[in-house]
Amino acid sequence: MANLELPDDPVAPDVAENGVWLTCVECGAEHAPFDDIIYTCPDCDGLLEARYDAYPTFDDFDGEGVWRYNAALPFEEGVSLPEGNTPLHEVPRLEEAIGVRNLRIKHEGMNPTGSFKDRGMTVGVRVAQELGVDRLACASTGNTSAALAAYGARAGLETLVLLPEGKVAAGKIAQASLHGARILEVDGNFDACLDRVQDLADRGEAYLLNSLNPFRLEGQKTIGLEILERFRDEEGRFPDRIVLPVGNAGNTAALYKCFRELVASGALAPGDVPKLTGVQAEGAAPMVEAIEEGNDEVRRWEAVETIATAIRIGNPVNAPKALPGIRETGGTAVSVSDEAITSAQRALASEGVGVEPASAASVAGLKKLVQSGEVSTGEDVVCLTTGHLLKDPDAAAAAGNDPQSVPNDTDRILKHLEGKKGHLSKMKELL
Ligand SMILES: *Cc1c(COP(=O)(O)O)cnc(C)c1O
Numbered sequence: 001m002a003n004l005e006l007p008d009d010p011v012a013p014d015v016a017e018n019g020v021w022l023t024c025v026e027c028g029a030e031h032a033p034f035d036d037i038i039y040t041c042p043d044c045d046g047l048l049e050a051r052y053d054a055y056p057t058f059d060d061f062d063g064e065g066v067w068r069y070n071a072a073l074p075f076e077e078g079v080s081l082p083e084g085n086t087p088l089h090e091v092p093r094l095e096e097a098i099g100v101r102n103l104r105i106k107h108e109g110m111n112p113t114g115s116f117k118d119r120g121m122t123v124g125v126r127v128a129q130e131l132g133v134d135r136l137a138c139a140s141t142g143n144t145s146a147a148l149a150a151y152g153a154r155a156g157l158e159t160l161v162l163l164p165e166g167k168v169a170a171g172k173i174a175q176a177s178l179h180g181a182r183i184l185e186v187d188g189n190f191d192a193c194l195d196r197v198q199d200l201a202d203r204g205e206a207y208l209l210n211s212l213n214p215f216r217l218e219g220q221k222t223i224g225l226e227i228l229e230r231f232r233d234e235e236g237r238f239p240d241r242i243v244l245p246v247g248n249a250g251n252t253a254a255l256y257k258c259f260r261e262l263v264a265s266g267a268l269a270p271g272d273v274p275k276l277t278g279v280q281a282e283g284a285a286p287m288v289e290a291i292e293e294g295n296d297e298v299r300r301w302e303a304v305e306t307i308a309t310a311i312r313i314g315n316p317v318n319a320p321k322a323l324p325g326i327r328e329t330g331g332t333a334v335s336v337s338d339e340a341i342t343s344a345q346r347a348l349a350s351e352g353v354g355v356e357p358a359s360a361a362s363v364a365g366l367k368k369l370v371q372s373g374e375v376s377t378g379e380d381v382v383c384l385t386t387g388h389l390l391k392d393p394d395a396a397a398a399a400g401n402d403p404q405s406v407p408n409d410t411d412r413i414l415k416h417l418e419g420k421k422g423h424l425s426k427m428k429e430l431l
């Protein structure tokens, strides 16, 4: 994977602007970052990656949220709501039930629009301003559209979102709608929406802010930076493993890039890089298939289905960046059933952490890997929960307790409550 190694002493090529440029991960060609609008390599159509003339250490970070890490970003500041600075929860009962040394939950649902997509969008919309575009667009399983609509609105830019008809959770459409995006519901799945919006972007109709856009991933690197800094401050060491849900594999690619940059600057020893562990739903698991079969390329799944609509994706566009990330860090990928996802969602909720189904896949995957012995009980693990419970109120209500109707009468309410203990289920039974 030599093409993914970062130079120890990066020299800015002529095309660099302010020490930033884009490098193709396939052919190595270097391109100007803010001249022409490009999403993939003009020479070979490979994925692009932002590169810098210097990589920061932890001492270079100062301030709050995503822009605390501007030493690792293409700009000093951006269109901010503000984002990042999310909790790293302790979950002692869940930790015991799963059986690892230390389990923390990085709850990205606590971002301004309720998902980690805000971290990428604050940087992506800043780049859009630099490029002088006037319309932003994305295909989305929901959360990207909510973030795009909010950050676009904040920047005063027009926004266009393409969604798979009937497959987007209610909270997410409500956000895109109220923040003023023009919403197009496409008769097809997410992958079809991405094909269409890429065509529109290629025709110059809009600036594409899917995770194909390399600058989105720059913002999402800050998830890794926050995890490493806080875990080290609280535990005196870095976590052994980070487990995350995988859709387009943008986060997997972003975390890997975060680690490589810290290794390049000397801030992180190669032996301290956490093992990246991706989790997909059984009904949409092309990355897991590629890892299990040892393939360098991911086979596109045409038919995908899962309750975890945020990761209902058959053609993960960032696979060429993410597969090496999983392999080079010594991680793995695993798929989980919808039932296991719902159980993990309940288990997280019983610790007070409310997440949408896709997020719970990380915890379901960790449980499966500990049970199979692939993850050792001595590990320190951080599970990423990517989106908030309120994103998908229907899934939450279906997984939770049903309301009981009672008469408007205190005595009869007391009678109704008799014998029926409020059931705070045991964690072991939930999981
Ligand atoms: C976007 C999203 C994912 C998938 O992330 P990728 O970077 O595309 O792998 C997972 N969970 C939630 C809640 C999301 O919104």
Ligand SMILES: [Zn+2]
Binding pocket: 024, 025, 026, 027, 028, 029, 041, 042, 043, 044, 045, 046
């Ligand atoms: Zn190329």
